Amino acid sequence: MDMIKTDQTIAYHKNAPISGAWDVIVCGAGPSGIAAAVCAARLGQKTLLLERYGAVGGCLTLGHVTTIMGSVAKGGIRDEILALLSSKSSATAIESEDAKGLLVDFIQANGVTFRLQTPVVDTVVSDGAATGVIAQTQNGLVCFGARRVIDATGDGYVAAMAGCETMLGRDGDGLLQPVSLMYTVDGVDKASTLFCKHEEHYTTLPDGREYISLCKQAEKDGVLPKNVTIVRLYATGSPGERLVNATQANGINPLHDGDTERAEVLLRSQIARINQFLRAQIPGFEHIRTRGSASTLGVRETRRIKGRYILTAEDLIEGRRFEDCVVHRASFAIDIHNPSGGGQSETDGRPHTTKPYDIPMRALQPLHIENLIVCGRCISGTHRAHASYRVMNIVMAMGQAAGVMAAVSNQTETPVSELDYADVKRALLRQGCTLHSAD
Numbered sequence: 001m002d003m004i005k006t007d008q009t010i011a012y013h014k015n016a017p018i019s020g021a022w023d024v025i026v027c028g029a030g031p032s033g034i035a036a037a038v039c040a041a042r043l044g045q046k047t048l049l050l051e052r053y054g055a056v057g058g059c060l061t062l063g064h065v066t067t068i069m070g071s072v073a074k075g076g077i078r079d080e081i082l083a084l085l086s087s088k089s090s091a092t093a094i095e096s097e098d099a100k101g102l103l104v105d106f107i108q109a110n111g112v113t114f115r116l117q118t119p120v121v122d123t124v125v126s127d128g129a130a131t132g133v134i135a136q137t138q139n140g141l142v143c144f145g146a147r148r149v150i151d152a153t154g155d156g157y158v159a160a161m162a163g164c165e166t167m168l169g170r171d172g173d174g175l176l177q178p179v180s181l182m183y184t185v186d187g188v189d190k191a192s193t194l195f196c197k198h199e200e201h202y203t204t205l206p207d208g209r210e211y212i213s214l215c216k217q218a219e220k221d222g223v224l225p226k227n228v229t230i231v232r233l234y235a236t237g238s239p240g241e242r243l244v245n246a247t248q249a250n251g252i253n254p255l256h257d258g259d260t261e262r263a264e265v266l267l268r269s270q271i272a273r274i275n276q277f278l279r280a281q282i283p284g285f286e287h288i289r290t291r292g293s294a295s296t297l298g299v300r301e302t303r304r305i306k307g308r309y310i311l312t313a314e315d316l317i318e319g320r321r322f323e324d325c326v327v328h329r330a331s332f333a334i335d336i337h338n339p340s341g342g343g344q345s346e347t348d349g350r351p352h353t354t355k356p357y358d359i360p361m362r363a364l365q366p367l368h369i370e371n372l373i374v375c376g377r378c379i380s381g382t383h384r385a386h387a388s389y390r391v392m393n394i395v396m397a398m399g400q401a402a403g404v405m406a407a408v409s410n411q412t413e414t415p416v417s418e419l420d421y422a423d424v425k426r427a428l429l430r431q432g433c434t435l436h437s438a439d
Helices: 031-042 077-084 096-109 157-162 211-220 259-281 313-318 383-389 392-411 421-430
Strands: 018-027 047-050 113-115 120-126 129-137 140-151 166-168 183-186 232-234 242-245 289-293 303-305 325-330 357-360 372-374
Touching: 018 031, 018 129, 018 392, 031 047, 031 077, 031 096, 031 140, 031 392, 047 140, 077 096, 077 392, 096 113, 120 140, 120 157, 129 157, 140 157, 140 392, 157 303, 157 372, 183 259, 211 259, 259 289, 313 357, 313 383, 325 392, 357 392, 372 392, 383 392, 392 421
Parallel strands: 018 047, 018 140, 047 113, 140 372
Antiparallel strands: 120 129, 129 140, 166 303, 183 242, 183 289, 232 242, 325 357
């Protein structure tokens, strides 16, 4: 096995055994990490995917976020994953339990080696370049060496531990978007047509009351928990069910020790109160019960890694095109759940819309640390831009870009920071991505 040289000689690393050398290590098996690992493996890379939980899929499965939102240009691995999970559009919920097995089959069929229950605890850096990671296994700490490392952790843990410059929160007060726990209820009267997708989805109930106004008043009256000013209700694949997006904990920083546990306890207590409100106030919901809930906290925002380009809200609103585009025609509202209250934080509760925009390769290339690539919600962008590109359809396309970038970097023996975009573009086009159009 190849030994790894490191400038980070930390006491608990000294006895960590070395586990081979990989072409690409992807940290985090959420939608973005799965896409990155599969696309790297398809380009002949010996690829290892490390996941801290006991199932793959991240927010899609363990987070119970079964509505796949946002959009990108047609083509690429995102279309494959949607077809695999039978989710034909962002309005269609997938079955999270089925997805756990389907995604494992997909990973294995593409030759990716993966490890579950294997959290990354540190990044190995030598001469300013990432050369591997330290992970906790059932046999203790193990050092996994790699030619290229991809951070798909969402929280940017790998990049931060490598020493990359990071950004956190909104301008002014540094507050983060609130955290939530998604859950599903059944027992809804099958004749009920009540759905509520967002803060502008106004609906009149059979008795003449307006649903969103009813939610806001219930929060003021203390019937709903503080800052729960809307109870979003999405369709699932089963009649009589709704996916509920309502619980909310403000003032939480998941990077602070203890905040995650505090939020988990608070949010689980909110589920009972929200269900009580629905049973008492909403026709057709009198007999609902909780059928399933997230196994881990739903985190919208933590670190953002400062890269060679910082994507801005203005780029998104204007629909900016980039010469080094790796994700084309991404689209989703600037959806900032209020860090200091309920509902949306901008434009009187109505999020800014965007024009279809590009994400440049430079936003996936961190400053200062070589041979490390980021993908998913921790890429280089502002607080406001992040609120749009953080959703699953877009992060899957980012994952494909990251996997291809890592493979091309290895194949051409070019440092990640010096990649020739033309080489990356050719590889993405061969994998079915659309990177340009008549507009």
